[in-house]
Amino acid sequence: MKQTDVVVIGSGIGGLSCAAVLARYGFDVIVCESHSIPGGAAHAFERNGFKFDSGPSLYSGLSYSPSPNPLRQVLDAIGSDFKCVTYDTWGCRLPEGDFDTSVGAEQFCEVLTKLRGDDAVVQWQELQRVMEPLARAAIAIPPAALRFDIGAAITVSRFAPSLAKHTANIRKLTGPFSRIMDGVVQDPFIHNWLNMLCFLLSGLPASGTNAAEVAFMFADWYRPGVVLDYPVGGSGALVNALLQGLEKHGGQLILNAHVEQVLVEGKRAVGVRLRDGKEIRAHRAVVSNTSVWDMLKLLPQEALPKKFRAKRQATPECDSFMHLHLGIDAQGLQSDLACHYIVVNDWEMGITAPQNLVLVSIPSLLDSSLAPPGKHVIHVYTPGNEPYALWQGMDRKSLEYEQQKRSRAEVMWQALERIIPDIRSRCEVTLVGTPLTHERFLRRHRGSYGPAIQAGVGLFPGPNTPIAGLMCCGDSTFPGIGLPAVAASGMIVANTLAPVQKHLEMLKDIGI
Template sequence: MNQTDVVIIGSGVGGLSCAAILAHYGFDVTVCESHTIPGGAAHAFERQGFKFDNGPSLYSGLSYSPSVNPLRQVLDAVGVDLPCVTYDTWGCCLPEGNFNASVGAEQFCEVLERLRGKDAVAEWRQLQRVMTPLAQAAIALPPAALRWDIGAALTIGRFAPTLAQQSANFLKLTGPFSRIMNGVVSDPFIRNWLNLLCFLLSGLPASGTNAAEVAFMFADWYRPGVVLDYPIGGSGALVNALVQGLEKHGGQLLLGTHVEQVLVESNRAVGVRLRDGQEIRARRAVVSNASVWDTLKLLPEGAVSKKFRSQRQATPECDSFMHLHLGIDAQGLPADLACHHIVVNDWQLGINAPQNVVLVSIPSILDPTLAPLGKHVIHVYTPGNEPYSLWEGLDRRSQEYEQQKLLRAEVMWQALERIIPDIRSRCEITLVGTPLTHERFLRRNRGSYGPAISADVGLFPGHSTPLPGLMCCGDSTFPGIGLPAVAASGLIVANTLAPVSQHLALLNRVGL
């Protein structure tokens, strides 16, 4: 029977962030990962010399410190470096035409003037003026300062002067961003653009995206001298950095270790039972990095009330993904080809309509080590807009499944052909992923992108549970889809378990 202070279920970025910080604090930590590769939705894999990112492709706030990005704060806290290459431009293939966009306010104004005229530029600048104090308010309280006990009075208290200055703006950050947008923006292209950014942030349009998330984005993307980052080695390098931080401080990661059930004794979570029958006992806590729905599956009957179970089970979910992973011959491609592209087929359908938005990432443009010489690695995906219902019940070994893959992958091929017209003749490796792939390898309920909780309806389920000894982290606990949100969730759980003195020392270490 194995003993540890904290056992963490799942090695997604939220779980690894929590584990690395806890190990830094001196806890004995064990992470159990069902897959043979760590990283959850951010894991990477290799085929014939091509290194594929499974999940995130757009990063910011990782190449400098101190940073407002909680993930960079985790890496700084545990003393692990993450070399990045920087850039500032991505391609857009929109109903209005094809063009390059950049972070930084001025360049977008140039695009606006070309597409929509001077009135649209004036409207965008007015939105910036409105968002500037809100952006300052959004970063006034770093998530790294949060903890869910009385010690928060001290960790949050050190930011009291700044918080007092921003108090008038905090109320404006609650509720959906559309409330702010509707009072300032009337130009249809700007409204469509903001809905697109909201969808990429939260999986929902502006009417469902929390205003604080958008304000945080404005603080990061539209400041002077801003750049975007890409970790050298891809998302796999990022995951490896977190694992290094965990193991550097004495924690351990167990791969191919499937948690079957949370152990509950005397109304307290005391460990986990693995598929092979072994048990790992936790002296302090069990932390689930699984989704809200998958965490419920791990709890024995009666461990939580029926009301709590039904409330959590009813958490609305985003749709799933289609993935297209390609290894291609790069000979003769334009030297100025952008590494990322956003394709929108029809604004009128709605930004979250199935297969309406397609994202394209060619990271080997930034980091040639991801592909053999003269080749490129490409990841195309539909971001949280593929209905699971189209795949439910299909046998992955059936002809019907293969035909469905060909049919539903076609929109990704067509999007990519707008960027590389002869792409189909260049392919050396072709891999198609579906919601069933997502469900199988990432242990995601119905292959979901995460909770789809509208900002005008309710809050995220949070980190605590009514079962003592059980806490949760990951994208089901903190608003915003993506690495900063899940890293923040892991930080908050780790800080709650640690003494306040250690938490304050961590804030000093990361420059907050």
């Protein structure tokens, strides 16, 4: 039996952010990871010299400090860093045609002029004008200052003057983005474009996406001189940076350590039991970085009030993913390839329709270390629009499963052929991932992208639970799917467990 201050279940970005910041505060921390590779949905893996990102492909706000990106704030707090390559353009393959677009306020106006005319440009510029004060409000409180106890009155109070200026706008950020969008934008292409961005941010269209998430994106993507980032070494470099910070401050990661149960004595979480029977006791807290549904499986039935368990179990869920991970021969490829592409087959189907939206990432265009000389790595995926029900109960070793993999992967091949027509003949490594892959390797309930909590209808529950000493981080606790949201959730838990004075010292150290 091991003893520690805090046990963190899961080494996803939220769990690692929480653990590394806790270690920075001086806590003894052990992270238990079921997989043989750390990083959760952001882990990286290698096949035949090709280095793949399992998940994230689009990053921003990481190449400078201070930054509104919570992950950058975590890295600053723990004193870790990594190199980034910057760029600003990606490709689109949409029903209206093929074109490139960029972050920044002006270039998209050029796209709109060609596709939709001057009236669409006027609407877009008006939306930017409306969003400008909302964007400032969205970043008025740095996530690093937040905590879920009475100490927040102290750590947040220093931002009170800024908050006072944004009070009216902060209220507008609590509802769905569609409420703002529909009052300004009538052009159908802009509507479709914004619904697509919302889906990529939250797994929901504009009617379900919190306005604050979109305002944060506007604050980041449409400021002067903006660039996008790609970490040298891929998402694995981010995971390694968090691990370095964790270990530098005395924390520990244990791989192949599958948590079977959270130990609850009386009404308090006191540790975890692993699959091999070993126990790790936690004096201060157990932090779950699992999904809300997977967390419930770890708790004794009687430990939670029935009403709480039923409510959390009923949390609506986003669909899952299909993935293509390819290692290809790059000889003779066209020289004007973009690092990323967005492919939409049909706006009329709705942006959330299965297999309608496909994303393509070719990160070795930015970072040649990801592939052998003369080669590229490619990641193609359907982001949160693959129904788990199509796969439920299948034997992963069966002929039926292999046939369905080929069938359901075809839309990704077709999307990629719009960019590299002879792609199938170039492949040296071909890996197909399904919702069952997500469920097995990421320990994700039904392979889900995350909660589908509609803005204005439901609220994310935050880190606290009815069990003393049990807290949660990750995409089930904080709005917004992706690295910034989960990093924020982890940092908030760490802040809540830390003394206020240490929290204030950390904010001073990172220039916030």
